[in-house]
Amino acid sequence: MQFLEINNIHKSYHLADGAELPVLKGINATFGPGEFVSIVGESGGGKSTLMNIIAGLDSEYSGDVSINGRSLKQMNERELDQYRRENIGFIFQSFNLISHLTILENVLVGLEMTNLTHADQVKKAKHLLTEVGLEKRENVYPNQLSGGQKQRVAIARALATDPQIIIADEPTGALDEQNTQEILKLLDRIAAQGKLVIAVTHSQAVAKHGTRIVHLDHGILDHDETLKKPYNDISQQSTLGSHHLRFRAIIQMALKHMQRNFGTNLLITLGGAVGIFSVVLMLALGRGIGGYISHEISGNLNPTTSEVTHKVKDGNTAAVEMTAKDISKLKGLTQVTHVEKGFFMPSVQVQYHGRNVTTSYSQTYNRTFLRKNLIKGKNPTDNNSIVLSRDIAKKYNKQHYQNLLGKTVTVYVNATDEHQRPVLLKKEVNVVGLTKSSNTAVLSWETVANMAKDQNVKLKPTFLAVTVRQLKDVKPFEAQAKKLNYKLTGVGSYINTINQYVSLASYVLAGIAAISLIVSAIMIIVVLYISVGTRTKEIGILRALGVRKADIRALFVSEAMILGLLYSVLGLIFAELLGLVINTAAKGFVHYSIIQLAPSFMLFAILVGVLISLVAAWAPARKAAKLDPIEALSYE
């Protein structure tokens, strides 16, 4: 069994016009370790085609190549990737170094797919660079080196994974005489270590340097000349082992490339950040306004008490009596602690010193009224007491409206008797409190009931004020009451309804703002497509080094994901900062933080940012992974 056996290789290319171009027409050869073979021949003779087949880059041929008895034809794509990683080192005429990586990082790409620890990988890469005479230059970029130096980096990279075969396609084609001699010496040394060096060359001087010359003409191997004995015929299998490119290495590579394209990436990040910022700001504003409304309403009225009436078609709830049955039904609900009778009074006439003032809307006292709404005095819990709003009191004495407190006024209330005939109820009552609310009078149920009694009318409750244990009981209570076919006019339900409208409005606005996210997605798609174009050669190099298609895809997806993360976080920072400014400014007017960023919005923003970039990366990443490595390598 020979180390490398080539059996009856036939290879044709299919041309655009459908014609077939036979390039290799039955190649047979064997190569051993320690050989430095020069493949020579006319241009277009099929030398590079043969190299690609040996390297496992091209699998569309007939015949077979086997290494240590293992057939390449039997290998699937992933096994061929592994074969290249472990067995093949490439040296190209045009060096093919990755321009955004330092020369140390270029050498490390292959090493990162070995089982060495990261420290050992770096150690080995530095050692190889020293071997090729580039010690202390490891942190320079390829464009800072001469042609000869670049080729030495390429040799160091080719040797990194300790492969058994070095394929060098015109390794000295771009070099001057002195550099050519130095590179040949290096290749000689490699062969002397027991590796098989196969170099394609047009130069007789180069060819003479090796141990054997093979001549290829019109797809036929027509001449095979041994110049000297192979250096060493012991094939040394690499002990480094190999695996695919790991996540950490992919992320590092993506970050490196992003760093080199800082300007473009900054613009995309800013664009995306504006989108995320607008969406989050709208959501936070909706939350803030909703919170503010709840705060304001529940600040004036007790949110744990709701006013319950019957559902009626014409909307005249005031006319429908709430019976003892209703009271016991509502008392039976688990959340309910108190049920008070209430009476709506479309208007109350207040007479003081012969002057009448009419309120626009009043009702009997219940737990919906908060003490803190009183400017002075107390709530009208006693019989024959009344609380009037400040504006009513001002109509009697604009300047000293508080003087009304403690005075006796006459009130007239409209009600109906049992035959639905209107009755005017009248009573002298004490003003026990003044409230901030507008144009209203509040009397206790007992007071109004006694007024009715005086007229031989039985006062029937037109609503019930139902109090629940705590704020979080409001919703379940309301749900149950609605099921029992009651209508709720309490503050709790107002807060809910208003908040529903506010959230709806903020979602609509956030949705409109999200259109800008589509623009960022398109930006990412465009940039990644351009990137696939400009990085075609790099993709070819990585594939030649044994990087899998999946890793190429992951490389592009990682870049997009990092961008998505960056712009989401930046958008959140913008929203946080602007929120801070708006909240500080709004404090003077509303004493409330009107922009409220919830942790869920932050999580949402990051998820949306990453998701959008992943979707945007899908097609370009797929295109990159699908590139044919041979075409990618020859991309100009």
Ligand SMILES: Nc1ncnc2c1ncn2[C@@H]1O[C@H](COP(=O)(O)OP(=O)(O)OP(=O)(O)O)[C@@H](O)[C@H]1O
């Ligand atoms: N992808 C391809 N599609 C069609 N024809 C191709 C393709 N690649 C190579 N060929 C043709 O196959 C023939 C052999 O090409 P190859 O590159 O192997 O020759 P070579 O001996 O390496 O030439 P050179 O010394 O000029 O590099 C050439 O005629 C070339 O035009």
